[in-house]
Amino acid sequence: MPVPGEQGRHKRSLLREQAYLSLRDAIVNGTLAPGEKLRDPELEKWLGISRTPIREAMARLETAGLVHTMPGRSTVVSTIDRKAVLDAQAVAAAMHALAVRIAVPLMGEGEFAAMTEANTEFADALTAGDPAAALRADDRFHQVAVEASANQVIPVALESVTPVLRRLEFLRFSSLSGRESIEQHDRIIELCRRGDADAAAAATQQNWETLTLLAADQETL
Structure with missing residues (x-):
C-alpha cells in the first residue's frame, strides 16, 4: 500500500516525536505494510516536514523494531516474527x-x-x-x-x-x-x-x- 496521498499533514514546526507517532501509527494500522520501502521524498511530502526529523523518527522506529535498513540504505517496514x-x-x-x-x-x-x-x-x-x-x-x-x-x-x-x-x-x-x-x-x-x-x-x-x-x-x- 503506498504512502497516503494527502500532502502537508503536519506543519514544518512538527517535532520528531510527532513524525515518529505518525509513522508508527501508519505501520500499526497497516497503511504502511510489511516490506514496503519508505522513501524520504514521499514521506516529506506526506508529513510536510524536512528530511532531518523524518530520519530521526526512522532511527527510533528501527530501534523499536518497526523498520529496518537494507543494504544500500533502503529502509523498509519490518515483518515482525x-x-x-x-x-x-x-x-x-x-x-x-x-x-x-x-x-x-x-x-x-x-x-x-x-x-x-x-x-x-x-x-x-x-x-x-x-x-x-x-x-x-x-x-x-x-x-x-x-x-x-x-x-x-x-x-x-x-x-x-x-x-x-x-x-x-x-x-x-x-x-x-x-x-x-x-x-x-x-x-x-x-x-x-x-x-x-x-x-x-x-x-x-x-x-x-x-x-x-x-x-x-x-x-x-
Missing part, C-alpha cells in the same frame, strides 16, 4: 504487572475514575469498530498505574517493547476477541479498589498475556 512479539509481550506483561503492584497502595479515587473512564472509552471504541481509538484508550487505562507507581524505569522498559506489540493489539481490537479486555479491565479496577495489589497485578499480567493467544496463530505480522 512471532518470537519477537512473544518476547516483547512477556516483558510488557511483567512491567505492567509490576506497575500495578507498586501503584495499588498509592492509588485513590482519582486513579480509579481515570481507569474507569478509559475503559468506558475503550468499550465505546470497540462497539464503534474503531481499533485505533480502542488502542489509545487501552494505553490510557494502563498508563494510570504506570504513572501512579512513580517508578521511572518502568516506562523506559515499556517504550522499548510496546511498539512491537502495537500491530498485534490493533488486530486484537479489530476482532470480537478484543471485547474480553473490557471485563478484564473492570476486574483490575475492582481489585485495585480493594487494595489487593498481588491479585490486581496477576489480573493485569493475564490481560497482557491474552496477546499470546493471537500471536500463537501468527507466523509473521
Whole structure:
C-alpha cells in the first residue's frame, strides 16, 4: 500500500516525536505494510516536514523494531516474527504487572475514575469498530498505574517493547476477541479498589498475556 496521498499533514514546526507517532501509527494500522520501502521524498511530502526529523523518527522506529535498513540504505517496514512479539509481550506483561503492584497502595479515587473512564472509552471504541481509538484508550487505562507507581524505569522498559506489540493489539481490537479486555479491565479496577495489589497485578499480567493467544496463530505480522 503506498504512502497516503494527502500532502502537508503536519506543519514544518512538527517535532520528531510527532513524525515518529505518525509513522508508527501508519505501520500499526497497516497503511504502511510489511516490506514496503519508505522513501524520504514521499514521506516529506506526506508529513510536510524536512528530511532531518523524518530520519530521526526512522532511527527510533528501527530501534523499536518497526523498520529496518537494507543494504544500500533502503529502509523498509519490518515483518515482525512471532518470537519477537512473544518476547516483547512477556516483558510488557511483567512491567505492567509490576506497575500495578507498586501503584495499588498509592492509588485513590482519582486513579480509579481515570481507569474507569478509559475503559468506558475503550468499550465505546470497540462497539464503534474503531481499533485505533480502542488502542489509545487501552494505553490510557494502563498508563494510570504506570504513572501512579512513580517508578521511572518502568516506562523506559515499556517504550522499548510496546511498539512491537502495537500491530498485534490493533488486530486484537479489530476482532470480537478484543471485547474480553473490557471485563478484564473492570476486574483490575475492582481489585485495585480493594487494595489487593498481588491479585490486581496477576489480573493485569493475564490481560497482557491474552496477546499470546493471537500471536500463537501468527507466523509473521
